[in-house]
Amino acid sequence: MPPPPSIPRRCFQGFLIALLSALLLFPCFQHAAKWPADKRLGGFNPRTREFPAITLRTWLDGSFAATVDVWAREHVGHRGWLVALNRQIRYSCFGQVEPSPRRKRALVIGTPPVLYENILLADALRPPQVPPEKMDYFAARLRRTQDLLKEQGIPFVVVLAPNKAIVYPEALPAWARDRVSETNSDYRAFVGALDRHGVSFLDSLALFRELRPTHPDLVPPHAIHWGHEGAWIAWQHTIPLINRQGILPELPVPETESVAMGKPSSMNQELLGQLNLYAAPHLRTIPSAYPVAAPIPAEAAGRLRVLVVGDSFGFTFIDALARSRLCGEIHFWFYMRTAKTASPPAFDSRELHGLPHVAGLGFMKKSIENGQRMLGGKNLVVLVLTTFNIDKFSWGFDRLVEQLYGNPDEAAPVLAGYDEEVEVNLGD
Amino acid sequence: MVFSSATFLFYFLPAALALYFLSPPRGRNVAALTASLIFFAWGAPRFVFVLIATCFVDYHASRWLPRGRLPDPKRKLLLGLVVALDLGLLLYFKYANFFVAEIHGLLGWFGRPPFAWTAVVLPIGISFFTFQKISYLVDVYRGTAQVAGSAGRHLLYIALFPQLIAGPIVRYHDVAQQIDRRSTTTGLFLDGFWRFAVGLAKKVFLANTFARLADMVFDTPPSLMTTTQAWAGVLAYTFQLYYDFAGYSDMAIGLGRMLGFRFLENFNFPYASAGIGEFWRRWHISLGRFMMEYLYVPLGGNRKGHRRTLFNLWLVFLASGFWHGAAWTFILWGIWHGTLISIEKSLGPERMKRIPRPVAIAGTFLLVALGWVLFRSGTIHRAGGFYLLLFNLLPDGAGLLTFPEVMADRSLWLAAAVGIPCAFAPALGLDRFLPRDPADPDALPARTVALRFAASVLIFVLVATEMCASGFNPFIYFQF
Known part of the structure; x- marks a missing residue:
């Protein structure tokens, strides 16, 4: 059994865990409070606006879970900023561009600016x-x-x-x-x-x-x-x-x-x-x-x-x-x-x-x-x-x-x- | 529920961790079990009742399995019955459609119409949790573990969400004590998060990138491809599969640590193996161990002569292939590995050692990669066409028209530049540069902890951006 970590060490690690908790909870908080404001995305329309309704049938056949998975992806807090960050990384590092989050089809960059x-x-x-x-x-x-x-x-x-x-x-x-x-x-x-x-x-x-x-x-x-x-x-x-x-x-x-x-x-x-x-x-x-x-x-x-x-x-x-x-x-x-x-x-x-x-x-x-x-x-x-x-x-x-x-x-x-x-x- | 999904990362995981750590220590098993059942019921709600019911039967039967509770023949009979029940369910859910399709084929051969059959839906993770159930029953029967303290603890062992869907296949005697008593330290929690983030990175940045090329090649008829393109696709799939599954295992191990569980490793640089036997000691280690302990040894192992040993090995790999999927391609894949390992065993360790190690590693890698063609192809016909193309026995196709687009993808080259050397790290002497798993995470230098945390957060944010920007992408091993 290893000795328990020292108190300063536990405080330091506890602080990191608190930061991690904030990171995990922040998207939920933003979604609920709508603060800070999200970035508006172009070319994107969410397929699921309202949270899907649950019934015994939709729960049992798995369609509720499938719809909620889509909803969660489309409504996660700060989604706009995250998507734009992803686009920017793909563009700046790999020269890739994609038109909108729900589409698989990529754009192709021609010789600027086409x-x-x-x-x-x-x-x-x-x-x-x-x-x-x-x-x-x-x-x-x-x-x-x-x-x-x-x-x-x-x-x-x-x-x-x-x-x-x-x-x-x-x-x-x-x-x-x-x-x-x-x-x-x-x-x-x-x-x-x-x-x-x-x-x-x-x-x-x-x-x-x-x-x-x-x-x-x-x-x-x-x-x-x-x-x-x-x-x-x-x-x-x-x-x-x-x-x-x-x-x-x-x-x-x-x-x-x-x-x-x-x-x-x-x-x-x-x-x-x-x-x-x-x-x-x-x-x-x-x-x-x-x-x-x-x-x-x-x-x-x-x-x-x-x-x-x-x-x-x-x-x-x-x-x-x-x-x-x-x-x-x-x-x-x-x-x-x-x-x-x-x-x-x-x-x-x-x-x-x-x-x-x-x-x-x-x-x-x-x-x-x-x-x-x-x-x-x-x-x-x-x-x-x-x-x-x-x-x-x-x-x-x-x-x-x-x-x-x-x-x-x-x-x-x-x-x-x-x-x-x-x-x-x-x-x- | 998929680990790399928004539902899991932003809703389920925070809620499950909050429930777990806000519960008093004595209630944490209940919290973990509640979270696990919700996790399983999310994607397969109907089957959660099957899982609970069979675990209930297993647990109550297991109480009669320890030595002395019943006469030995009756104990053996009881074990056989319960294992048969578990395997029967696996056979029904996983293989019924396959057997019915084969029977329909036979009926068609004789000009008879097929009979009516409603396709059976495969409960997610059934292959993995069935093996864990068998592990528990056999361990209790053998006396290597005691009967679980309660039906709930037994259910927690089977259903614990980090490893429920795609392993590692945790043997009961490896975690029995942890279910009863475990300590969660801040260091272990952060180490678990680091491991989880590493797994996420493997899945999202490496496996998914290799998948773009692999999917393009394997979804295109061989007649439209060139031999070079086919080989590129095989290599891409070889690394995709490794990073997909190893990534999942890392995430499972990491989540386990966050909850205070220490699962055994599931991968150890398998592509750096210098033989098929070594490969299977490094690839999907938990499956290899399970097969060794619960099938190979009961069959007689190597105690019944050379020929029987070879046959036992062959049979184990045949079973392993069939376990992976209800299709002839998986059976052939099992036979392929069974045959290779039998040949290797026949050659003997001395002859194998004479092969220079780099040559042995390259040869093993090639043989394994060729086997993955069966794994990925779906039908024997398609796999056959692919093999013909790989060995240049088909006229070169017109070439994949959009192939240059994939080859111009810089992220693929980056994934190759990082992923390929890392997969061969021990063979290239690079493993000393890779982060090691600490025996005591609380003893790591504070600077290392901070660096790992920062890297984990960065990976987490980057994965979140990727996840929001793309669609659903499940792990390959979910289908098994």
């Missing part, structure tokens, strides 16, 4: 993931949608959103730059399928690659999505596709009067906001390009009543629609889950660069009634989707059009295994 989201980079690096027969099947369904809408007097255009890693690969780290290829992506295969089936579509990737020498801000350095100028150019090139369908009277293509450089909008620096760093060269703000639309003939103003169905690329796209002043009504059915509206005449793009006029209309699930509501009175439908949403079958929009306007006998046969409902994370 940031890339890994999900789109991965798409440009790996072989196509969607089987060709699935591509073909989806393209055939879109052709059917186009035909059904044409019978209703509504032109339909698919706008394929670009992949930043393919448009601007030169800023990527060497390991990725040398491997990025358009042919790797599902995008190119889908373009081929749309072409074969005669679907009217805009290949914005090809367009952007052609324009990039003269337009460095089509996808801003800190953005995932196309910037305001990029979306504007995409819209300018969509109008001839509408005119070619010959359903509506000829629409003028609005000219670009000038491009103003201004403070980037949240869409233009969304990756920056997700870095959650204390300090980094990337944190400096880079001005974005905002197109100023030239006036259009008075008789063309407000002629279009547009429904945009799509993923997050749709937000800047509806800004471009509003900017052109061709549209009298703009609705955006985001992932076929929530509805937004943009009020076209609310601003002059010469005076106001940003996008303050998009309003949420709330949750709008896919149903016949909502389909009638969203399509009622419209004279243009645009489907905007990016490469990793190709296999989502337009989130059910084409099936809805079939239900509204189609004859079941003429509908494309359901391809086994490819018709399941797709769960969509609105955060994406």
Whole structure:
């Protein structure tokens, strides 16, 4: 039996234990007292806001424990500071960045100051993931949608959103730059399928690659999505596709009067906001390009009543629609889950660069009634989707059009295994 | 509940320590048992009743096991019955799905439809606590330990939360006295926290970093990889597994010390072994000891001739493989080690000594690493494809497209630079630079205590940042 430690030694060790106790209890204290204030994190939404309720069933099947584990991780005191410290260490010591705590997908830092989201980079690096027969099947369904809408007097255009890693690969780290290829992506295969089936579509990737020498801000350095100028150019090139369908009277293509450089909008620096760093060269703000639309003939103003169905690329796209002043009504059915509206005449793009006029209309699930509501009175439908949403079958929009306007006998046969409902994370 | 989770570190651990140390010394066993049952019931609430009920049966049966309480044949029969009950539960919970799947396969072979079967859920930690239950019963039967003072003390030995889920497998006679009487000093508590922090660091900084490469390689079809990438994945998994499990064992030992328990070591630089026998004396030491005492020796050990010794060894490793998991890959892994150790035994110590030690260490490491392919692969088919690729018998695949991203990860290189030399420390003469376990933590110089405390706090904070920033990542040995 060793002799007991001396009293000063016990006091010293007791002091260390008291410090340790404070360290262990501090997060609980901060969570309960909300003091000192935590750091706000960008790009992070807790999945569990309230403490999970316990029932005998949830306790016995283990789901209570699983939910509490997630809750504890997301609500631990001073979580914001801890996450930011983790990001800073990873960034400063290992050159790593990750967008938000709940996402596994890492960001990739390009040659300063360009940031890339890994999900789109991965798409440009790996072989196509969607089987060709699935591509073909989806393209055939879109052709059917186009035909059904044409019978209703509504032109339909698919706008394929670009992949930043393919448009601007030169800023990527060497390991990725040398491997990025358009042919790797599902995008190119889908373009081929749309072409074969005669679907009217805009290949914005090809367009952007052609324009990039003269337009460095089509996808801003800190953005995932196309910037305001990029979306504007995409819209300018969509109008001839509408005119070619010959359903509506000829629409003028609005000219670009000038491009103003201004403070980037949240869409233009969304990756920056997700870095959650204390300090980094990337944190400096880079001005974005905002197109100023030239006036259009008075008789063309407000002629279009547009429904945009799509993923997050749709937000800047509806800004471009509003900017052109061709549209009298703009609705955006985001992932076929929530509805937004943009009020076209609310601003002059010469005076106001940003996008303050998009309003949420709330949750709008896919149903016949909502389909009638969203399509009622419209004279243009645009489907905007990016490469990793190709296999989502337009989130059910084409099936809805079939239900509204189609004859079941003429509908494309359901391809086994490819018709399941797709769960969509609105955060994406 | 996982040690490296926010629930454990920020809620359970402070509450359990407060409950334990605010209880009067006589009530600390009750406090530790309460915390342990909550810990177990957290992830597997239904099975806590199974645990309590079987411990109750074991304890009451054990009261009749000491010599003199019953005639020897009846004692033996009673021991057999209770051990059979414990093993029966393990067989049912862990292996029923496996056997049913095999029977379904056989029925399909004969063109018969499978019968209806609801998959059995595996209670977490059952492999470990079943062995502890057997240890208690056999120790009492052999007279190497006395019957536990009460059913509660017996339950505490089985369910003590630091070692409940993934070991070390504590033999009853090693801790029997500590359950009845133990002293907790401030020095031991701080030493326990230091050990816990070291384990956290091994898990979070080393094992999880190696896991990124290992997971990428093992989750990719061999046809898409090159031989070099496959070897990189095998090496990454070899170190991931070591630091994951050794990290868990450190945490368990550290938590035990914080509560006043001294568990035996579970790892001793296994990759620095110069033979498979030595490897198993250094890797998962508590399992090796259990197998030796409670299976190898009862089978006859080395007392029944050379051939029988080899067979016994082979059988022990077969059982060890099957204990690790209900899959053919684990059985093959056990056979692999059983065969290697039988060959080593046949060669004899003199011939083994003739092999230069660095060569023997490298060879042992290679053989062990090859065995881990079976451990990780999931199916024999997949393991087979992997072996073909490792030995360049498959045409080189297209290469992992995102592999360069992993190789560009500086944290992986840092983990390799720290983790690999540390794993081979005795062979490289580096072990003298590594912190040693003090016999009496209160006798450590105050400066060392302060430095260790500061390092522990730093590790703890860094782990907390990592934990908040990432998702759930359980220990590999939890599945066993």
